[in-house]
Amino acid sequence: TRSTRPQRLLNAVRKHATRGDPQSVISAIDHFCRHSEWAMNIGDEKGSILDSVVSELNPEKVLELGTYCGYSTVRIARLLPPGARLITLEFNADYAAIARQVIAWAGLEDRVQLVEGASEDWIPRMKEHFGIETFDFVFLDHWKDRYLPDTKLMEDCGLLRKGTVLLADNVICPGVPDYLQYVRNSLSYKSCYFKSHLEYTKAEDGLEKSVFLG
Numbered sequence: 001t002r003s004t005r006p007q008r009l010l011n012a013v014r015k016h017a018t019r020g021d022p023q024s025v026i027s028a029i030d031h032f033c034r035h036s037e038w039a040m041n042i043g044d045e046k047g048s049i050l051d052s053v054v055s056e057l058n059p060e061k062v063l064e065l066g067t068y069c070g071y072s073t074v075r076i077a078r079l080l081p082p083g084a085r086l087i088t089l090e091f092n093a094d095y096a097a098i099a100r101q102v103i104a105w106a107g108l109e110d111r112v113q114l115v116e117g118a119s120e121d122w123i124p125r126m127k128e129h130f131g132i133e134t135f136d137f138v139f140l141d142h143w144k145d146r147y148l149p150d151t152k153l154m155e156d157c158g159l160l161r162k163g164t165v166l167l168a169d170n171v172i173c174p175g176v177p178d179y180l181q182y183v184r185n186s187l188s189y190k191s192c193y194f195k196s197h198l199e200y201t202k203a204e205d206g207l208e209k210s211v212f213l214g
């Protein structure tokens with residue numbers, strides 16, 4: 001049977017990246033997506049913005065919504081101190097299977113917990129199942145129609161605290177108008193837009209950074 005694009009992306013990581021070297025995994029995926037097949041990783045341009053937000057914040061507890069092949073998981077986890085924890089939720093079992101292997105190739109499995117399932121099922125279980133009180137940083141990169149309901153669900157579950165930072169991918173392309181309107185107009189958030197480009201293309205896209213004010 002034909003291989004899938006995520007499987008071909010993993011093959012490129014195994015062929016070109018060094019085990020235990022997260023930067024080489026990132027570079028191998030970016031090279032594959034620029035020169036072989038486009039894939040919906042955040043990419044190197046928006047990825048540098050993600051890096052700067054994470055480095056400035058130094059979060060202990062991180063939630064990622066939407067793992068895909070684990071590219072942004074590796075980008076974030078490589079910047080975390082060994083005691084920090086990143087929980088990443090992926091609905092698609094095939095993507096999750098590839099992501100586990102990409103994360104392991106980068107040598108970051110000790111900091112990452114990949115959970116398969118729907119965000120709306122797992123967000124209410126973060127406290128009792130993972131012993132999480134609140135998150136310091138949340139990266140939203142999953143289904144665009146889930147950004148707003150999942151943000152409201154995290155608020156209702158008490159998973160956000162004064163100063164928690166939400167960073168949302170694709171706020172222009174494909175776009176998340178309802179989420180943008182909410183975080184930009186709610187008195188509970190201080191929001192700002194980082195203009196960039198859709199991964200590996202010249203199309204406009206950007207990241208929205210929103211600080212929860214409690």
Ligand SMILES: COCc1ccccc1-c1cc(O)c2[nH]cnc(=O)c2c1
Pocket residue numbers: 040041042066141142143144169170173174198199
């Ligand atoms: C399957 O659509 C791929 C695509 C096609 C055209 C434009 C944008 C996207 C796109 C880009 C992304 O960074 C994404 N990140 C997370 N979940 C997505 O569905 C997603 C989609």
Ligand SMILES: [Mg+2]
Pocket residue numbers: 040041042141169170
């Ligand atoms: Mg994205």
